[in-house]
Amino acid sequence: MTTPAVTSAAGLTDAQVAERIADGRTNDVPTRAARSVSEIIRANVFTRINAILGVLFLIVLSTGSLINGMFGLLIIANSGIGIIQELRAKKTLDNLAIVGQARPTVRRASGTKELPPNEVVLDDVIELGPGDQIVVDGEVLEAANLEVDEALLTGEADPIDKTVGAAVMSGSFVVAGSGAYRATKVGREAYAAKLAEEASKFTLVKSELRSGINQILRFITYLLWPAGLLTIYTQLFTTGADWREAVLRMVGALVPMVPEGLVLMTSIAFAVGVIRLGQRQCLVNELPAIEGLARVDVVCADKTGTLTENGMRLHEVTWLDDRAGDQTNPEIALAALAAADSRPNASMQAIAEAYPEAPGWTETASAPFKSATKWSGSSFGADGNWVIGAPDVLTDQDSPVAERAETVGAQGLRVLLLGQSDRSVDAPDAPGDVTPVALVVLEQKVRPDAKATLDYFASQNVTVKVISGDNAVSVGAVAGSLGLHGETLDARKLPSDQEPLAEVLEEYTTFGRVRPDQKRAMVGALQSRDHTVAMTGDGVNDVLALKDADIGVAMGSGSPASRAVAQIVLLDNKFATLPYVVGEGRRVIGNIERVSNLFLTKTVYSVLLAMLVGVVGLGAELFGADPMLFPFQPIHVTIAAWFTIGIPAFVLSLAPNNERAHTGFVRRVMTAALPSGLVVGIATFVSYVLANPGMSAPAELQAQASTAAFVTLLISAWWVLATVARPYEWWRVLLVATSALAYAVIFSIPLARETFLLDPSNAPMMLTAVGIGLVAAVAIEGLWWAQGRILGEPRRLWRER
Structure with missing residues (x-):
């Protein structure tokens, strides 16, 4: 151990600080690895999904059918909602980061004070104590038993002694002793800044949700290519329809294949979680x-x-020696130890509060507290070598003193032993032989x-x-x-x-x-x-x-x-904040799983329907049969998604959810969405085949056939929503009922039917479509119960109170 260095290094003057700021020699590394406002806007606007929808939107506009271009509003909605929520989350995090960031103690000619890390400039003198993080690279100017842990940077497991002239690296931290260093590299020149940002200090949290979403998106991509190419070919080159009609049907097939809201809803769920937790500090x-x-x-x-709370209170000091006379009063020694500690921990702070008047002893050597040794001490020349620490460490574990300390500790109190050593505390074999003097009992408030x-x-x-x-x-x-x-x-x-x-x-x-x-x-x-x-x-x-x-x-x-x-x-x-964090995590996981079920179901039935129509088109070309148009125009798939997926998904992604988190996110989502999507797709295709009047039929009959398929799609997709929303409570029932009511309103208003290109006037077609939709709903209901058995998850219609 080293003898404490004399504090002598002077700090910069205000003029020197101003000069360095003007020259840009500042610690300009961002306090958080967060995206800037411009990066957030770019990241939410220039996405792959927005690009696909944008191209399809321009294609629809070329046909002159503005109503079929309504899906283009998704670009604005996706970007706008994503930007707003991420900016809110960024503001919350940045405000909290300012409160929670490490503030180094900087010594300057004008005085010593704590500053934000980004206000440190080159050549600043920064003071160090136990637990302090080293914010910039530097050279040690003063060292009093200074030990630095660089494990987070270099992997070196043991703390490293730092003497005057030694280099210290940003990202490391002080485990014992005190000192000061001069900043030699700041900003992006510092060691930690040169490493990968954030990952240089700790590994990223493993996220099953994040990796699961990526797996789902890869799966969707594999489906989109063959289905998309087949649809483009059959609708444009085999139907023989007017080019505008063929283009609109092609776009109507491609738009619902794109999971436009999946990533957005995931981002929103996380962002809102950050904001909610931020409100709880x-x-x-x-x-x-x-x-x-x-x-x-x-x-x-x-x-x-x-x-327990951080603060402690001195409960009592119990003498262990009845001798009088030249025996030093332990309270005097405790006051001396407290006065000599420049960076007291909670225990020493409690002792200092109880004995604020120092006896005036001169410290000749010191040993800081370390978690590994569990004692600290000071040598005071003729006044002795005093140590304080764990009784079962400073004495034999089986000694009467250690046993007495354990008896007191059994009451939930913290017990320290004050003792005198036979050698200086900075000796290599310190503490040596310790003579117990007193037990120091501290209270901690639970x-x-x-x-x-x-x-x-x-x-x-x-x-x-x-x-x-x-x-x-x-x-x-x-x-x-x-x-x-x-x-x-x-x-x-x-x-x-x-x-x-x-x-x-x-x-x-x-x-x-x-x-x-x-x-x-x-x-x-x-x-x-x-x-x-x-x-x-x-x-x-x-x-x-x-x-x-x-x-x-x-x-x-x-x-x-x-x-x-x-x-x-x-x-x-507050330790009590943790249950709220757990609850927020469960809300995010559970709600994203629900949302993923909805979006993946839509993608599955859209791809399946496109493939079935495409195969019929290829068969028609090969065997000379009547080709088949895709049943829907873009406006149909747009309004179908409004109340069966879009709005419900947004509500469900933000709703309370205390269900316990389970592993196997991808397996559960696939198990739920694939069968449901197949049922919806097959039912819609069957309904359209039965209603399809052929390419030579009047446009009125073709519109009625499309409406019939649309009705089947709505009923079956709505039942998927009804199962995803379970277990029910009043607001979930209201959400599902509102979805059904919205479509009832659309079909009941003549202007809405005309605007959305719907014609439900053919009663036999509509009855057949409704019947097929109800059969699909029964199948989806049966699958929902069967999936519960397969996954080992009990199914409940209503939430238990």
């Missing part, structure tokens, strides 16, 4: 983290700062909302593991007071190999005396058993575990390093 650093926490089945919670949060996780079959550096008995007592039952284990007895460690973790609930490297190993062991693990924490000792967990959750009052690596930051420091 929850910063989401990575959007899929909302989904990830909904899938979590194990939560590893730190005790201090999570189950968070009032902790029990309700733990009860919620228990009701959702989410296992909670309490992992703490405190005494195991004390941690177990706190957990027990919150109703968390299970065995407690001292982490010093944990096996180092992953498989036996995973066995132990399955058996025990509460762990004390856990080192930072053990926290990381415990997360890995749980993941090896296919658990989805969330880690909560606020200290520098939690950083590596937060980084490795599937979801890292940091407290807003925690260290800058812990906030930097976490995917979710609870800025209000």
Whole structure:
């Protein structure tokens, strides 16, 4: 250990700062990896789907049929809604990021103060303490037992001692000691900025939803090519119809194949989730983290700062030696230790509040607190070498002092041992032989909302593991007071190999005396058993575990390093916010699954109908039979999607949804959408074949045949919506009923029928179409119940209260 360096490095003057700002020598790296406004607009306007719809829209306009170009409004709707929601989410995230970002302490000639990272300039002097994140590259000017962890950048597992002249890299963080460094590289020249943004510090959250949507889109793409080419050929070159009619029928076949709302609704669901969580002071650093926490089945919670509040209060100091005379009063030694600590942790802050008057001792050496060693101390020359830390670490675990401390800790109190060492605290073999002087008992207040949060996780079959550096008995007592039952284990007895460690973790609930490297190993062991693990924490000792967990959750009052690596930051420091995050994740997952069912069903029946009509067209060309026009014009498929997919999907994507998240997103969506889409497509085709009067028939009869097929499509597609909306509650019933009522209104108003090119005047055709539609609805209903059996999911018509 090194002797504390004397603070001497001067900071920049205001004139020097202004000069560097004018020259652009500033830390101009964005605080968040977020898209700019112009990027958001471009990303939502210039999409592949908008391009396809735009080309089809121009083709329809060339025919002069403006009403059939109404699907072009989808381009405006898709872009406008996407832009608005993403801008709202960006504003929420940026505002929260400003509150939650790490603010380095910058020393300048005008004074020392905390500044936003982007206000740091080249050659600034930045002070460091435990838990501080290094925001720019630099050279150490002062070092007092300074140790830096660079594991997030280099993979080096052990903290590195930094002496004067050593280089420090942005993205690393201080684990012990204090010091200062001068910024030598800022902005995009800094080390972390040269690595891939965001991924340089932590891996992206695994998103089954994101990868599942991509799989579905690839599947749709494979369907679109053959169906599209066949439709284009048969409608334009085999029907012999007027070119305008043929073009409109071709576009009518192609438009519904495009899943125009699937990606949009997914983006909206995530964006609204970010906004809702932002209203609860929850910063989401990575959007899929909302989904990830909904899938979590194990939560590893730190005790201090999570189950208990950060602040502590000195409960009592118990002398361990009855000798009088030259024996130093332990309160005086505690006051000296507190005064000598420039960066006190919560325990030392409580001691400083109880003993604010320092005795005036001169510190000659210091040893900062480290999670790995669990003690700190100072040497005061003739006044002795004083250490304070875990009783079972500074003395033998079986000693009377350690046993007495454990008895006190069993009441849920934090117990530290104050002792005198026989050597300087910076000696290589410190603390050496420690003479116990007093037990320092601290009180931690249990968070009032902790029990309700733990009860919620228990009701959702989410296992909670309490992992703490405190005494195991004390941690177990706190957990027990919150109703968390299970065995407690001292982490010093944990096996180092992953498989036996995973066995132990399955058996025990509460762990004390856990080192930072053990926290990381415990997360890995749980993941090896296919658990989805969330880690909560606020200290520098939690950083590596937060980084490795599937979801890292940091407290807003925690260290800058812990906030930097976490995917979710609870800025209000409330553990009770986690159930809302879980609920939001479930809303996103469940609603996107419903929406995906609707859009994929539409794509399946559209492709199938186009293929069937195309095959008939090819057969007609080969055998000289009567060719077949596609049954619908663009306006038909546009209004069919309004109330069976578009508007209901938008409502369902934003609705409350507390259903538990399950894996197998793609399998469930495919199992639901493929059979339903096949039923709708076949029913519509049969209805059209029975009603089709042939190419030589008058236009009036062809319009009636198209209307008959349209009626069958509406009935069967509406029943798909009716099953997707289950389990019912009042607003879902209203949504389904409104959809049916909207089409009833369209058919009952003569102007609407004329505008939308509908002719339901042929009663026999309409009765046949309705009958086929009802048969399709019965088939879809039967499939819905059968799918529940196949997937092992109980089907319910009504939501249970």
